[in-house]
Amino acid sequence: GQQVMQIPQYQHVQEGEDFTTYCNSSTTLSNIQWYKQRPGGHPVFLIQLVKSGEVKKQKRLTFQFGEAKKNSSLHITATQTTDVGTYFCAGRRQQGGKLIFGQGTELSVKP
């Protein structure tokens, strides 16, 4: 079945360093979403990417969708302690289909 793999599983950075998490799907995706889950919290939607090669920015966060629509990345520039949490990608194989979540990348930031 469809799988969404995410790496790394954990990332520990010093405040101010950059951070990137990568997401790969075994099948072509219709669209991909990114969520953030704070410790003890629930997933919160960040963004959706739909088009091949799409790049979107939210302040220090940059999201990319690969040309083949099978991979995606989230890059955070100059991390802050408020960035702490687990970042999940979630892809749909077809429009209106179920979301398949990756295992997440847990980010910790040392002040």
Added chain:
Amino acid sequence: GAGVSQTPSNKVTEKGKYVELRCDPISGHTALYWYRQSLGQGPEFLIYFQGTGAADDSGLPNDRFFAVRPEGSVSTLKIQRTERGDSAVYLCASSPDRGDETQYFGPGTRLLVL
């Protein structure tokens, strides 16, 4: 406005018992989803409702799991003959329409089966 709410927030039960978990979606949202999240994992899709009907129940692990949404608003996830492996956080999410949009998650119900 109010977000997605779930009750109870925590549920401890014994192996073999029956449990019901409730989800109140955001008012007016027609799409409702149930997920299960184990420690260190991403949410795992269980079932998706569009209105009152289950549009996709392919994620339900077996026939001990069942969900309803009789009036197109509140949903109940029902687990019969609970097993220790059912222990997880059960998350509910809703979205405004057909399902390609932002999903708004509730706080989850933490289920522990002893």
